[in-house]
Amino acid sequence: MTDNLTERQAFLVLNALPNIGPVTLNRLLTELGGDPRMVFTVGKARLESVKGVGPAISGSIAAWREHLDLAREEERMAQSGADFLTTRDPVYPRLLKEIHDPPIGLYRRGRGDFSQPCVAIVGSRRATLYGQTIARRFAVELAQLRFCVVSGLARGIDTAAHEGALSAGGKTAAVLGTGVDIIYPPENLALYRRIETEGGAILSEFPFGRRADRQSFAMRNRIVAGMCEATIVVESDVDGGAMITARFAGEHGRLIFAVPGRIDQNTSAGCHQLIRDGATLMTSVDDLLNELSYLDGLRPAPISEKPADSAAGRPANLTADEARIFECFRGGAMPGVDALAEQTGLAVAALSPALMMLELKRLIVRRVDGTFEARP
Numbered sequence: 001m002t003d004n005l006t007e008r009q010a011f012l013v014l015n016a017l018p019n020i021g022p023v024t025l026n027r028l029l030t031e032l033g034g035d036p037r038m039v040f041t042v043g044k045a046r047l048e049s050v051k052g053v054g055p056a057i058s059g060s061i062a063a064w065r066e067h068l069d070l071a072r073e074e075e076r077m078a079q080s081g082a083d084f085l086t087t088r089d090p091v092y093p094r095l096l097k098e099i100h101d102p103p104i105g106l107y108r109r110g111r112g113d114f115s116q117p118c119v120a121i122v123g124s125r126r127a128t129l130y131g132q133t134i135a136r137r138f139a140v141e142l143a144q145l146r147f148c149v150v151s152g153l154a155r156g157i158d159t160a161a162h163e164g165a166l167s168a169g170g171k172t173a174a175v176l177g178t179g180v181d182i183i184y185p186p187e188n189l190a191l192y193r194r195i196e197t198e199g200g201a202i203l204s205e206f207p208f209g210r211r212a213d214r215q216s217f218a219m220r221n222r223i224v225a226g227m228c229e230a231t232i233v234v235e236s237d238v239d240g241g242a243m244i245t246a247r248f249a250g251e252h253g254r255l256i257f258a259v260p261g262r263i264d265q266n267t268s269a270g271c272h273q274l275i276r277d278g279a280t281l282m283t284s285v286d287d288l289l290n291e292l293s294y295l296d297g298l299r300p301a302p303i304s305e306k307p308a309d310s311a312a313g314r315p316a317n318l319t320a321d322e323a324r325i326f327e328c329f330r331g332g333a334m335p336g337v338d339a340l341a342e343q344t345g346l347a348v349a350a351l352s353p354a355l356m357m358l359e360l361k362r363l364i365v366r367r368v369d370g371t372f373e374a375r376p
Helices: 007-016 022-031 036-040 044-048 055-062 070-080 129-144 157-167 186-197 214-226 241-251 266-276 285-289 320-332 337-344 348-360
Strands: 083-086 105-109 118-122 148-151 172-175 201-204 230-233 255-258 364-366 372-374
Touching: 007 036, 007 070, 007 083, 007 105, 022 036, 044 055, 118 129, 118 157, 118 214, 118 241, 129 148, 129 157, 129 285, 148 157, 157 172, 157 186, 172 186, 172 214, 186 201, 214 241, 230 241, 230 266, 241 255, 241 266, 255 266, 255 285, 320 337, 320 348, 320 372, 337 348, 348 364
Parallel strands: 118 148, 118 230, 148 172, 172 201, 230 255
Antiparallel strands: 083 105, 105 201, 364 372
16 A cells, blocks of 8 residues: 555655656655655645646556566665665755755665765766876865765776775765666776775666666766766766766856866867866866865865964964864874874864865875875
8 A cells, every 4th residue: 555655665666757757756745745655645636736747647656566666676775785865864965955856866875975075077988098097186186185076987087086086095976877786887896896885875866777878877967966066077078978967067056177188189179168168177176176165155265385374383374273183293193083183182073174174275185094194
């Protein structure tokens, strides 16, 4: 009986219906008070009073068992260690809720929680060695600054971005255009498993068994752009999938960065077009840091070369907590969080944001083993 569906099961069922898009789903949920179980109890007439819902959709809802074997789906989730995040869950990506067509739920493998700010690195599957090197370098530096690097697990730039973040001991999320049980391309199986087991996340809005098509990849790209503060396009043809991700980022009001390349390379043509159209030219991570704001809604000043405070013998413009932490790095010390907490007397709740600000100010860097050291 539909009356016995839990709230999460109702979200799972609605997410699997084939002929109802996220805009209509969200409108339907809003008009019925936000409880997905109400969709299965109010009746055909009430459903069709909602804009965008006609006989085909109301019929699909009534016959939902024809579209999803709920018991089998839950068994697959349990066997694979996947869970299903809804917009009610605190770990659902915060920024993704703000777009006009957020997925009502996301399948997740791995336990990445998106508490860190997210930045997308996307680009061509036919990436050059230059493009892969840049993508990997940016991912390493962003991971060291505690950003979660988001991409699509595709060949080329996506793969380099995920690998770079993992090599720095950072977090990365792969958003798929398939169900989470389908690994595409298959040669990325080892990378998929590393992301899942090393604190990252594999995400998809599609049920188990869903194969890729052109529509599913476009839907995937909107999630990549929607959950991120900014999107960096490293290499792309003018009609590449990364250009779709950039377009979604613009529609969501997010920052768009493009890396310049050779004028005789097709894989640079898309980036050059984005720059002509107003995207920020990106040559280093500092270009992104100068645009992003994390402190009281204010844009940070351009990052300078560690100006010295002549009175205190330390970099200027540090808060009291930051200065206390920075003193722990004298003499080349490389302390971890526990050692810093003991030396400074600061609680972890105060220590973590202060460390992030020191990283953003380019004064310290987080090492792969979790310790920190001062930048030379």
